[in-house]
Amino acid sequence: MARRTITVHHVRAVLRGAERHGIDTVPLLQSAQIPPLLLGDDRARITAPQFARLFRELYRSTQDEFLGLGSSPSRPGTFAMMCYAALGCRDLGAAMERGVTFYGLFPGGPDLVLSRTGDAAVFTVRNDLEQDFFLAECLVIIWHRLCSWLIGRRIPLRWADFGHPPPPHKDEYELLFGCPVRFGAERTGAGLAPHWLNAPLVRDEDALAAMLRRAPFDLLSRRDYGTTVAEQVRLTLATGLRASPRLPSLGEIAARLALSPSTLRRRLALESTSYQELKDTVRRDAAIAGLAEGREPIADLAARLGFSEDTAFHRAFRRWTGTTPGAYRYAYRDGPGGQRS
Known part of the structure; x- marks a missing residue:
């Protein structure tokens, strides 16, 4: 199942304490398999496992549970x-x-x-x-x-x-x-x-x-508990994407939730989202995870995510992140390890 991705703004924020204490953060990013080049792109995102690795690296280097962000350190334990x-x-x-x-x-x-x-x-x-x-x-x-x-x-x-x-x-x-x-x-x-x-x-x-x-x-990770309509829809879409490139339609999800399509739209609107927004988010997060792993050809990734043409995937990815799938993967290939294809 596609896990939520994290905005680069949070990556920059979590690094501030280490930078304030004179710690070189580039090796920490590389150990977390986060290309330092991504930090210059406001629309870039990273995967949850990358962010978790960065947290562990910062914890190890600062020996501070607040990662150097507080006025006083909090000792481990x-x-x-x-x-x-x-x-x-x-x-x-x-x-x-x-x-x-x-x-x-x-x-x-x-x-x-x-x-x-x-x-x-x-x-x-x-x-x-x-x-x-x-x-x-x-x-x-x-x-x-x-x-x-x-x-x-x-x-x-x-x-x-x-x-x-x-x-x-x-x-x-x-x-x-x-x-x-x-x-x-x-x-x-x-x-x-x-x-x-x-x-x-x-x-x-x-x-x-x-x-x-x-x-x-x-504890920092955002979990889907299935207690809101938006969470139920996102879980259904993420599970569906794992099984097939064809994602369930709004009508199909509404039927599973015993709701009419109009009621589902209204419930999602009350939660400040929509079927299309949740669909885009699930696809975006799966795309970023696939590109970060670096093993799957971009054309195959696009097909797995349900895009009928590579060009449609490129347009969508640029809308989500401000860059192309190829440029995103290139940052990983020339970033940590420099050996991904």
């Missing part, structure tokens, strides 16, 4: 100990409070706040982390997905606020956070229904140890 401390709590609210208290013990650590109002529980990241908003965003994502993991259910966010102006890749945010977003807010944070704080924790130490072996990237 800090996040794990916070998780173990939270695991014994009676419910999610108590676990979140314990986590906030835990990080508050470290001078220069993130200023995390959990507040409760009548109709929402609000988790915010304040103070100096706003100077590097990428780290603040990552903390909100990690905490949200850690909380969902702890209770074994996806927690829908009501909204996400960001204390910085809209970035060039602002359209990525609703998909990344799964909720309405707002920029230029007083703080960076997210809100959820307060009843989630009463949910019991369902994980044990063995499950936590397994999760920590994959952290933090698995």
Whole structure:
């Protein structure tokens, strides 16, 4: 199944801490099999495995769980100990409070706040982390997905606020956070229904140890839980693409979901997307993954993705990324290793 790809803006952002500390990031990119040339193209994207490898390289080189992005480093193992401390709590609210208290013990650590109002529980990241908003965003994502993991259910966010102006890749945010977003807010944070704080924790130490072996990237990765109509449509398209170049039509997917085509269109519109947009995203991500792997001829890749002509694939890929499939593969061939065909 095609996994979601990551915008080059996030690649640049995650490198800032290492660059700030004088670390040469080119070898790190090469170890992650990311061509450094891609960083100059605003519309470029990389695969999830590449981003995961880059995270591991940065973690190793900085010896900092914040990858050099914070005002003070977070020693390796800090996040794990916070998780173990939270695991014994009676419910999610108590676990979140314990986590906030835990990080508050470290001078220069993130200023995390959990507040409760009548109709929402609000988790915010304040103070100096706003100077590097990428780290603040990552903390909100990690905490949200850690909380969902702890209770074994996806927690829908009501909204996400960001204390910085809209970035060039602002359209990525609703998909990344799964909720309405707002920029230029007083703080960076997210809100959820307060009843989630009463949910019991369902994980044990063995499950936590397994999760920590994959952290933090698995927590940062956007998962399709199938809890929204858009996720169900994307999963259906991605599964269909793996089996056949012919993707299911909107009508066929509507029938599988026991909806009329007009109702499916309306539901997708309410989630700020459309069948065509999801279809393009699935094809784009599969195309980038295929080109990054470098083994499949471009004509075969185009046919596998359902394009009847190479020229149609080239036009679509240029619309998605701003470059051609050949140029994208060339960056990989002349980038890390220099030996791909």
